[in-house]
Amino acid sequence: MSPILKRVVYPWLANSGYLRRRADGGSFCVITYHGVLPKGYQVSDAQQDGSLVSAENFRRQLQLLKECYHVVSPEQVRDWIVDGKDLPALAILLTCDDGLRNGLTSMAPILREEDLSCLFFVLGASLAENSRILWYEELYLLLLAAPAGSYSFDFLGVKLELGDRGQRRSAWWSLVKKLSQYDQVARARFIELSRVEFGLPDGWNAECWNNEALRERFSLLKGEDLRQLVSQGMSIGSHTLNHPILSQQTSDEAWREISESRSLLERAVGKPVWALAYPFGDPASVTTREMQMAEQAGFQCAFMNVGGGFGAQLPRFALPRVHVTVDMNLSEFEAHVSGFHRDFRSRLSGDTA
Numbered sequence: 001m002s003p004i005l006k007r008v009v010y011p012w013l014a015n016s017g018y019l020r021r022r023a024d025g026g027s028f029c030v031i032t033y034h035g036v037l038p039k040g041y042q043v044s045d046a047q048q049d050g051s052l053v054s055a056e057n058f059r060r061q062l063q064l065l066k067e068c069y070h071v072v073s074p075e076q077v078r079d080w081i082v083d084g085k086d087l088p089a090l091a092i093l094l095t096c097d098d099g100l101r102n103g104l105t106s107m108a109p110i111l112r113e114e115d116l117s118c119l120f121f122v123l124g125a126s127l128a129e130n131s132r133i134l135w136y137e138e139l140y141l142l143l144l145a146a147p148a149g150s151y152s153f154d155f156l157g158v159k160l161e162l163g164d165r166g167q168r169r170s171a172w173w174s175l176v177k178k179l180s181q182y183d184q185v186a187r188a189r190f191i192e193l194s195r196v197e198f199g200l201p202d203g204w205n206a207e208c209w210n211n212e213a214l215r216e217r218f219s220l221l222k223g224e225d226l227r228q229l230v231s232q233g234m235s236i237g238s239h240t241l242n243h244p245i246l247s248q249q250t251s252d253e254a255w256r257e258i259s260e261s262r263s264l265l266e267r268a269v270g271k272p273v274w275a276l277a278y279p280f281g282d283p284a285s286v287t288t289r290e291m292q293m294a295e296q297a298g299f300q301c302a303f304m305n306v307g308g309g310f311g312a313q314l315p316r317f318a319l320p321r322v323h324v325t326v327d328m329n330l331s332e333f334e335a336h337v338s339g340f341h342r343d344f345r346s347r348l349s350g351d352t353a
């Protein structure tokens with residue numbers, strides 16, 4: 001993001017009312033959150049924590065949306081998609097991915113104070129007996145904790161070179177792609193083998209559930225937490241069972257991730273689960289195969305995590321969303337919501353704003 005856009009152009013466009021006028025006419029905009037940074041939590045890695053917003057910014061964004069747009073409930077969106085009922089002009093849907101504990105402890109209280117409801121896309125893994133933290137977050141923390149050096153694993157034929165943080169981050173992303181090709185049992189086995197190889201004790205990351213701020217940041221909501229969200233007026237959608245990169249998987253595994261998550265979550269919350277958000281949600285992670293599977297599995301619609309803002313095309317099984325990040329100021333947020341940012345970027349091909 002260019003500093004001139006962020007500090008000069010977007011504030012000017014927002015303050016002049018241009019962004020709001022521009023959004024008019026686009027029927028629908030979906031916003032993706034990934035949670036709110038819990039009280040007392042120190043950001044340890046700007047990239048890993050970059051999708052969680054501060055409580056203060058979250059509240060400001062909601063207040064802007066209430067003032068200038070029309071935040072609708074997930075059920076209104078379902079009725080619009082399924083039955084063709086009307087949505088108000090400038091309709092906004094709030095969503096939150098991953099089902100981290102702070103969704104219940106830090107986000108839901110603010111949503112309730114603002115009298116808004118949100119569609120939480122959670123994992124089937126939330127319902128597992130031993131559910132703790134997302135496998136790819138655990139892997140990242142593990143790679144950061146490992147002593148520097150070269151490692152080689154016969155299992156899955158993995159070789160790792162761990163040095164500075166940048167190197168660890170790129171090793172991590174290669175592993176996320178590779179491990180997405182396997183099932184959750186193989187992923188858990190690889191994580192355990194690498195812990196031993198790195199010389200880290202069992203329970204090396206016990207803080208993630210013993211320290212309250214870390215627990216809110218990293219641990220997954222449990223079944224009773226999901227039911228509590230529903231009782232507070234929130235809705236539950238599926239984000240698959242385990243959050244793999246679906247496009248890397250065999251058809252059998254991808255189908256299981258998509259279809260079993262729906263039935264599992266429906267049983268847990270006692271309500272229809274009608275929406276899916278693809279894990280990672282970018283074009284490299286989602287192909288037409290996954291879109292067809294989402295439809296066959298009985299979802300009414302499915303969401304990407306890119307391309308959002310008013311005026312976007314709205315394919316039912318690839319609905320675009322605005323991904324909110326921690327560093328977005330309020331006018332930048334509005335530039336995304338209005339669709340201005342998306343159109344501006346697509347006009348500047350090759351731009352990296």
Ligand SMILES: [Zn+2]
Nearest residue numbers: 097098279280
């Ligand atoms: Zn996710």
